[in-house]
Amino acid sequence: MVMSDDKTPSVYEPLTSRIDKVKVYAAGATVTRVADLQLDAGEIPEQVEMAGLPLALDDSSVRVRVESALGASTAIATDVRIGLAVPPRQAVQNSPTDEEVREAKAEVQQLEDAIALIENEIAILYQLDVPERPDGEEGKAPPPSPLTARLALTNFKDEQVRARITEKRETTEKLRQAQEHLDDLLQKQARASNAKEVRPHELRKTVVVRLSNEGEPSTLAGQRLVVEYFVPGARWTPTYICRLDSTGNQATVAVRALICQRTGEDWSGVSLELSTAEPLSWCELPELPSLRLGRAQPRLKTSGWRLPPVGAEILFEDFDRQKQVAISAVSVHSVLTDIPSPSVPPLPNLAVEVLKHQGIDATQVPKKMSQSPLDTQEIFERSQELRKASFSQQRRRQRVELTTDEPSAPRDEFDITLMSPGMIDAGEYSGYAESMPAAAPAVFRSPSRPKTAAFHESRQAQVREEEDALTNLLAYSLMRMGAADEPTQRGKLSIEQRQEVYLEILKRRNVVVSFNVLTIVQQAAIDARNCIYINLPPGGINVRQVAGSFDYAYSADGRIDVPSDGEFHSVALTSNSTDVDLRYVVVPREDTNVFRIAQLKNPLQAPLLAGPADVYVDGEYILSTKITTVPPKGQMELGLGVEQAIKVARNTSYQEVRSGETLVAFNELRHNIQIDIANRLPRDAAIEVRERIPIPDADAKVDVQIDRASPEWEKYEQQERGIPIRGGYRWRVQVPGGEQTKLSVQYTIKTFVDSELIGGNRRE
Structure with missing residues (x-):
């Protein structure tokens, strides 16, 4: 037994937890918290509490286990409950009790009454007047004046008033x-009182775990509790940094990620893993349709549960018997005579229950069977016999309508029933067959059932009830098993109200909740889910869409920090080196600038997803580009801009020559192309020079032939870009550093002498 922070007894041992690992999915994240288990007198606590969890976590996703640093853990978690809690309250110093307040109020009231009494006495004294000298009788001497008495009365009045005023002044000071x-x-x-009142922003979810130890006390040291839960409100997109070393043909690919999370808790120093998978998905077994032939039968209801096994109620016999003995003992010794003896319902006859479930009249069960409820083999054999007899009686009671030329009545989709041969005796079936006319095949027809609007409405209501029941059956975290002292609920699962479950732990603390906690929890979940609608940064992609049919995970090399502010934060995941093939490409027909292209190999076991990349060459920032998805061990190309140290010049010449006989003469349009390359780099350069010559249409009376190419070139159709071209060729040459080289090609276009090419005969 421990004391909670608010001096309320509690059976929960509070644990100090930390976030150890976070796995971020395409939408949402799984958080892993750990807490060390502290031993109490050499034993683990029976129940522990891990508080401070976010309100948006999914209750059904909570998973708990116990790990040990010494090997296999001997402690196991037997029960998990999720509720609401508040941070520890700061105790108010010298908080007054209700008795002290009542005494202070009584003292104030007493002083106020005393002042009122004094004021009343002063008022009475002021009303006390000194009588005047009495008037004498006519014709007689005036009577003597009681001067002494009058002076004594005046002095008495003044003294009493002054005493009352002094007393009132003193009492007023005491009242103040x-x-x-x-x-x-x-x-x-x-x-x-305000310290005990819960504010909405203070609410946090908490997990209460019941632990059980199955090992020796010496094996309990070094164990920790691990709690995993899913929380929405997190997403990520990849980014890259490529650093190339032009001298050593090496490159470093740094994989980074932009992470946005609004889960309600900051991730500080966590081990991070990013995944392209969907965290939650619905999966169910397909329901195979059935085609039934024969007499119409009611549709069987599918059920996701089974009846309790035979003999389940016997498990509580000892409990009921001992309870009766205990109650009898209490009544005999007259310790408590006012406790009524509870009526325990008799255990049902298991054989009768089994037969009733199978739709068989229990009155036909022999006494031998009812006296032996555990003889299941005999129950089964007898139930099969009674089922056949019951089926035969039903067949005799039904009227079978035989039709020859009339169409059958409308029937339901499942009115055609296929009956098992074992359900009908051969003699009965032959009797029915003999009574049928032989003129035409007979058709069994069941009476048509009217389907009115009321029928459809009742059916829809029944479907809604079944769906609600199915939804409740999936709320595993809200299910509670009835206690043994509840005859109607024991051994059965019941659904508790979610608000009662949440407030269960708050009730154990002396706090006041003046708002609807379900509204606060639902709003927290909505705010977390809205994180997926935050716009991605420029160049960001949806990882689920680009991952394809497979899912991949990316782990961070170190621990990272991500605040819960709904903003994207850049974090480093991993960095790997790879070989780079640096080459140069030029298309002098279009542009004489030489472009640098780096070809890298994916160094990861997972694909490089599409995303923006910053490129550095020899430590200098070159450009930002966007790469496409690269499969594992695949190749990717990065354009590095223009190489100013390599110069290319393209020169052309043209000559038109007449050839052939007088009757059939041709024009030969001879084109010469010469390309000069100067490499001013201190190293060799692999340069790819691309050219293109005209290609006539299939029906054109034009012939194009290549006369000479120095050095030899090869065809190039630009298949890697997805836009193939015709007439493309390329040279691949190695130019030493500081040297020059020349490329040349000559091709001829031959046409009839009286023909001319569209756009002019000269192509260069």
């Missing part, structure tokens, strides 16, 4: 002090 003391107590009490 008492009122200040009461106000101070009330203020402290108000602060203590």
Whole structure:
């Protein structure tokens, strides 16, 4: 037994947890928290609590296990409950009790009554007047004046008034002090009351775990509790940094990620893993359709549960028997005579229950069977016999309508029933067959059932009830097993209200909740899910769409920090080196600038997803580009811009020559192309020079032939770009550093002498 922070007894041992690992999916994340188990007198606590979890976590996704640093853990988690909790409250110093407040109020009231009494006495004294000298009788001497008595009365009045005024002044001062003391107590009490009131932003979810130890006490050291849960409100997109070394033909590919999370908790120093998978998906077994032939039968209801096994109620016999003995013992010794003896329902006859479930009249069960409820073999054999007899009686009671030329009545989709041969005796079936006319085949027809609007409405209501029941059956975290002392609920699962489950732990603490907690929890989940609608940064992609049919995971080499602010933060995942093939490409027909292209091999076991990449060459930033998805061990190309140290010049010449006989003469359009390359780099350069010559249409009376190419070139159709071309060729030459080389080609276009090419005969 431990004491909670608010001085309320609690059976939960609080644990200090930390986030150890986070796995971010395409939408959402799985968080793993760990907490060390502290031994109490050499034993693990029976129940522990891990608080401070986000409100948006999915209750059904919580998984708990116990790990040990010394090997296999001997402690296991037997039960998990999820509720709501608040951070520890700061205790108010010298918080007054209700008795102290009542005493202070009574003192103030007593002083106020005393002042009122004094004021009343002063008022009475002021009403006490000194009588005047009495008037004498006519004709007589005036009576003597009671001067002494009158002076004594006046002095008495003045003295009493002054005494009352002094007493009132003293009592008023005491009242002021008492009122200040009461106000101070009330203020402290108000602060203590406000400290117990829960505010919506203070709510957090908590997990209560029941532990059980099955090993020796010496094996309990070094164990920790691991809690995993899924929380929405997280997404990521990849980015890259490519650093190339032009001198050593090496490149480093740094894989980074932009992560946005609004889960309600900051990730500080966590081990990060990114995945392209969907975290949750629905999967169910297909339901095979059936075609039934024969007499119409009611549709069988599918059920996701089974009846309890035979003898389940016997498990509670010992409990009921011992309970009756205990109650009898209490009544005999007259310790408590006012406790009524509970009526325990008799255990049902298992044989009768089995037969009733199979639709068989239990009155036909012999006494021998009812006296031996555990003889299941005999129950099964007898139930089969009674089922056949019951089926035969039903067949005799039904009227079979035989039709020859009339169409059959409308029937349901499942009115055609295929009956098992074992369900009908051969003699009965032959009797029915003999009674049928032989003129035409007989058709069994069941009476048509009217399907009115009320029938459809009742059917829809039944379907909705079944769907609601199915939804409740999937709420595993809300299911509770009835206790043994509840005869109607024991051994059965029941659904608890979610709000009651959440408030269960709050009730154990002396706190006040003045709002709907379900509304706060639902709003937190909505705010977390809205994270997936935040716009991606420029160049960002949806990892689920580009991953294809497979899912991949990327782990970070170190621990990272990601705050829960709904903004994208760049984090480093891993960095790997790979070989780079640096080459140069020029198309002098279009542009004499030489472009650098780096060909890299994917160094990861997973694909490089499409995303933006920053390119550095020899430590200098060159450009930002966007790469496409590269499969594992695949090749990718990066354009590095223009290489100013390599110069290319293209020169052409043209000559038109007449050839052939007088009757059939041709024009030969001879084109010469010469390309000069100067490599001013200090190293060799592999340069690819691309050219293109005209290609006539298939029906054109034009012939194009290549006369000479120095050095030899090869065809190039631009298949890697997905846009093939005709007439393409290329040279691949190696130019030493600081040297020059020449490329040349000559081709001839031959046409009839009276023909001319569209656009002019000269092509260069």
